Amino acid sequence: MVDPTALLADLTDESDQLDALVDALPTEAWTRPTPAxxxxxxxxxxxxAWTDHVARLAATDPAAFYASVTSAADPGRLVEDGVVEFLAPPAALLDRWRSGRAALTAALTAxxxxxxxxxxxxxxxxxxxxxxxxxxxWAHxxxxxEALGVTRTPTARLRHVAHLGFRTLGHGFAAHGRPVPTTPVRVALAAPDGSRWAFGPADAADRVVGPALDFCLLVTQRRHRADLxxxxxxxxxxxxLDVAQAFAGPPGAGRAPHGTGRERVAPEDDRRTVRDEASGTGDAAPRDGLDERIRATA
Incomplete structure (x- = not known):
């Protein structure tokens, strides 16, 4: 059974980490361009803030959620219009985001x-x-x-992102108008703490292995596969790997490669995951109940 309290705690922690990054920013830093x-x-x-708002509507008032979609002047600009609606000076924007996060947590708890x-x-x-x-x-x-020149330390919360990326394999193909494959797929990843995360049958011939961070960057389209x-x-x-996207909606634009080859060299723990998968010793054991919490969301 999923532990909703623990899952919501991970969302709170992920949000708080980003909040701490922007909390004390000078006003001019809020205008820095990001990769999007x-x-x-x-x-x-x-x-x-906007997405938290519409997620709360979905949880508390489905009719209002549907109305927000059907009443959109241009459904193709729903996301962009939502951003414009919620833009505000930094202090007001932070207050709006924080209050919206709290409201969403309360709504999902109920x-x-x-x-x-x-x-x-x-x-x-x-x-x-x-x-x-x-x-x-996490993705935003x-x-x-990146806009602020900060390198964040990966956490165990990446497992949520990785598992969602695995579960949405079919969506990536469908969003690009391609047939959804039925071939079994194995994903084996080196976790930030050096342990291993694995999804899919161990005997699947089709497989992807590597660092969990890289896989998460790929399925959220924050890096091109050539740079991972x-x-x-x-x-x-x-x-x-050419069409993967863990988020809903039409195909994302993705990111252009930064170079001409696979520039990121995996650390030794990540390379060991590749070797172990090749030798059939790469199954991952559950860690502190996190595996069970994520499997229960499927």
Missing amino acids: PGWTVAHQIAHL VPAGEKLPWYGTRMSAPSMVTARIMET GEDVA ALVATGPTVDAW
């Missing part, structure tokens, strides 16, 4: 077990919504950190 074209640091936080919430093109359980919010908060936090130390084996996985 046309978006500043302020746009990134406004987007998170959702009955098993109830499905409406979302863009799908429906999901409250635990799955929390996992999606962790993923998006990466954009902010991921090793793909098999045609299904090779095609997947």
Whole structure:
């Protein structure tokens, strides 16, 4: 069984980490461009505030959520218009984001077990919504950190992002208008603490192995695969790494490669994961209940 309290605590911790990064920024830093074209640091936080708001609507007032979609002047600009709506001077924007996060946590805590919430093109359980919010908060936090020249330390919360990336394999293909493959796929990753995370059957011929951080950067489209130390084996996985996206909606624009080859060299622990997977010794054991919490969101 999923532990909603622990899952929500991970969302709170992920949000607090980003909050600490922007809390004391001078006003001019909020206008720094981020890797997302046309978006500043302020746009990134406004987007998170807006998305938390519509997620709360989905949890508390589905009719209002659907109305926010159907009443949009231009559905294709729903995200951009949401950002514009929530933009504000830094202090007001921070207050809006913080109060919205608290309201969303309260709303998701109150959702009955098993109830499905409406979302863009799908429906999901409250635990799955929390996992999606962790993923998006982390991904946009990466954009902010890059704009500020900060390198964040990866945490165990990346497992939520990685597992969501694995579960959304089919969505990446479907979003690009491609047939969804039925081939079994294995994902084996070196976790930030040196342990291993694995998803999918151990005997799958198609597999991707490498650092968990790199896989998360890929499925959130924060890095091009050419700049990551991921090793793909098999045609299904090779095609997947070109279309992977853990977020809902149409195909993302992704990122252009920074160079002409796989520039990031995996540390020894990550390379050991590749070797162990090749020798069939790469199964990961559950860690502190995190495996069970994530499996229960499926």
